[in-house]
Amino acid sequence: MEAKEESGNFTIDVASTLVDMLKKSRNDETYKDLGIDEYAVFAQGWEFFFAGYLGTRDLFGFLMYELACHSDIQDQLYSEIRIAAKGKQVVSLEEISRLPYLNACLKEASRRNAAFIRLERFCNKDWEYDGLRIPKGIQVIFPMFAVHMNPENFPNPDRFEPSRFLGNKEQDAYAYMRFGHGPRGCLGQRFALEMLKVLVVSFLIRFKLEKRPDTILETYPGGGFFFFMIEYKPILLDLVKRDTENIN
Numbered sequence: 095m096e097a098k099e100e101s102g103n104f105t106i107d108v109a110s111t112l113v114d115m116l117k118k119s120r121n122d123e124t125y126k127d128l129g130i131d132e133y134a135v136f137a138q139g140w141e142f143f144f145a146g147y148l149g150t151r152d153l154f155g156f157l158m159y160e161l162a163c164h165s166d167i168q169d170q171l172y173s174e175i176r177i178a179a180k181g182k183q184v185v186s187l188e189e190i191s192r193l194p195y196l197n198a199c200l201k202e203a204s205r206r207n208a209a210f211i212r213l214e215r216f217c218n219k220d221w222e223y224d225g226l227r228i229p230k231g232i233q234v235i236f237p238m239f240a241v242h243m244n245p246e247n248f249p250n251p252d253r254f255e256p257s258r259f260l261g262n263k264e265q266d267a268y269a270y271m272r273f274g275h276g277p278r279g280c281l282g283q284r285f286a287l288e289m290l291k292v293l294v295v296s297f298l299i300r301f302k303l304e305k306r307p308d309t310i311l312e313t314y315p316g317g318g319f320f321f322f323m324i325e326y327k328p329i330l331l332d333l334v335k336r337d338t339e340n341i342n
């Protein structure tokens with residue numbers, strides 16, 4: 095934020111918005127009334143780094159792991175990418191966003207490995223539906239990890255099967271919640287998915303992923319640094335360089 099302020103180059107981006115908010119947190123009466131002080135502004139900046147990098151890093155790691163463990167799925171994804179690449183090493187963003195198997199692989203990796211294990215909301219008014227009563231002030235927890243592993247929605251939930259997300263199969267809209275739901279759902283979902291698609295395509299065009307004898311998906315005991323997250327130990331994989339000269 096300091097660098098942005100010094101540069102004087104204010105555009106529509108997160109850093110410019112935060113600098114603007116910081117100024118208002120000191121002078122603007124509405125901000126004061128709402129209790130938005132400089133700590134609240136710093137927290138927003140932190141949230142972007144935390145929510146943005148951690149979630150994206152984990153999902154990329156999980157998908158790489160699953161692809162290394164399932165060479166048939168990796169081959170199918172590679173073949174979809176090769177067709178889109180049409181002999182080049184680059185696939186346009188427009189083409190990338192149209193790759194159905196890539197989309198399904200990312201969705202399945204995020205279903206199978208929900209590192210943010212739960213979503214939370216505070217109930218701000220008494221609420222009742224179909225005999226279920228939630229009084230005002232209660233914290234409601236949505237156990238994302240368990241919901242993603244419910245065999246009623248995802249048969250054989252332990253299996254990594256991207257084909258679950260292919261086609262127009264009817265699915266409960268709340269069976270999958272990797273990016274949350276509603277007005278407080280993930281702000282960066284579209285950006286994260288686009289960035290991940292570019293990354294996965296650039297990566298798979300160049301490398302084949304292989305499991306090693308010490309490849310293992312293991313969590314740190316007791317979860318992670320944050321109470322609502324499972325933190326995974328580094329995933330070791332071999333990268334075998336592909337012959338990028340002869341893509342066809």
Ligand code: HEM
Pocket residue numbers: 141142145146147149150153210213214271272273274275276277278279280281282283285286287
């Ligand atoms: C694969 C990557 C990501 C995953 C899996 C992820 C997941 C989530 C989840 C589960 C939530 C809580 C949603 C809810 O309670 O309904 C959330 C919130 C949020 N995410 Fe992400 N996220 C990712 C990437 C990003 C990126 C790249 C950004 C920013 C550029 C971002 C910014 C945010 C913010 C600001 C919130 C809080 C929204 C609010 O409270 O109103 N996320 N994310």
